[in-house]
Amino acid sequence: MPTRIFLVRHGATTLTAEDRFAGSSDVHLSDEGRQQVTHLAERLSGHDLDAVYASPMHRTIETATILAEPHGLEPTLEEGLREIDYGHWEEKSRSEVERDFAEEYAIWQEDPFTIAPKGGESGVNVLNRALPVIRRIVEAHRHRNVLVVSHKGTNRLVISSLLGFDVRGYRDRLDQSPAALSILDFMTDSRARLRLLNDVSHYEGIPDRILTDRLSSWWDRSGKA
Template identity: 35%
Template sequence: MPHDRPGLPVTVFLVRHGETPMHAENRYVGRTDAPLTDLGHEQAVELGEWAAQAKLTAIVSSTLRRARDTAEPAVRKTGLRAPVDERLVELDFGTAEGLTAAEMRERFPHERAAFEADPYANPLPGGESPSAALARGRAALADISNGESGDRVLVVAHGTFLRIVVCDLLGIPPRAFRTALPVIRNATGAVLRRDHAGRWGLMAWNPPLGAGTETW
């Protein structure tokens, strides 16, 4: 399903940032500007080694620190600039920010149950509407893939945001993002290709991105 104007085929590497202390504990982190862990920095370095051979034409990052720090080794290795785009930030999880799923079930069981039944229609208490996140994600991806950034673009963003956007681009109902795409690992994500007619296809999901791995 096209979301942008026709043009040359473009490959977009939609990558989740490296690990943070909150993610290491399975806590929800949305707008909190969390740093990377030591492992997260190692994952970023590996991504940079992959970027060195990937013939990228552009790198774009969320404004949040964990995304910018994940993109930084790729910037060094390629010599490309890495503009930031606020439309790529993670969803705001409201009062669920910093909590585990178990803690949410204790503090607001009904809202958590509704979220688990349909996370798209029932955002976490005080959190951003997933439809609003999808709208900004659609707009960002349309600009990123319009050809002005070349035909091989690395985008460093966030897990929930990416799963919602990828579902939409592939024609999967966004409400199914937690079941259709249950796992998105750090420093990897989706390799997508948009054809000349603006249709999106999935080339890979959670592939290893490091020195000597596939570059598509």
């Protein structure tokens, strides 16, 4: 039996709705986000979870607490699961960043894995702290089910690395919608199989704008699927 990680992105926040860079900004879930997470909690209530882990930010702690409650568990907080720090872009909308930091944003768009906004983190930085946490969780809960609540960028970087994708393209080729569920099965702490990606079927009927959350300007230029 593999070790199964239920990897979840936190629910929507007010910054999600406004297409702003939340990153290291410690924002709370919106009412819509709580509704999304409540639906996911109902979906996962029948699964036997051995533990729940979360990034130590309000939006992830609240998400993890709602999801853990039916199982009688308390989330364990892991610093390494935090979201990317976007530096001086924090809480700005994507259009504001494209306008006010056009050259910096263009360079970052080409390689967000190794390039960081001024005062922020690159994807390399995030993966260097997040991946060891995931591997440690797998080792600590061999052959069990574990819930991990993190963030859009962090989840995509971890999935890309574990599956051997070109991590430089993580923003363009993978998405993580609010309160989305992905499932990874591990045979060892570094050999994983992706069983489910970015599933939001538990909150069908929530406004469509959440289901069409932007990936990047590259994706917009190429046309949405």
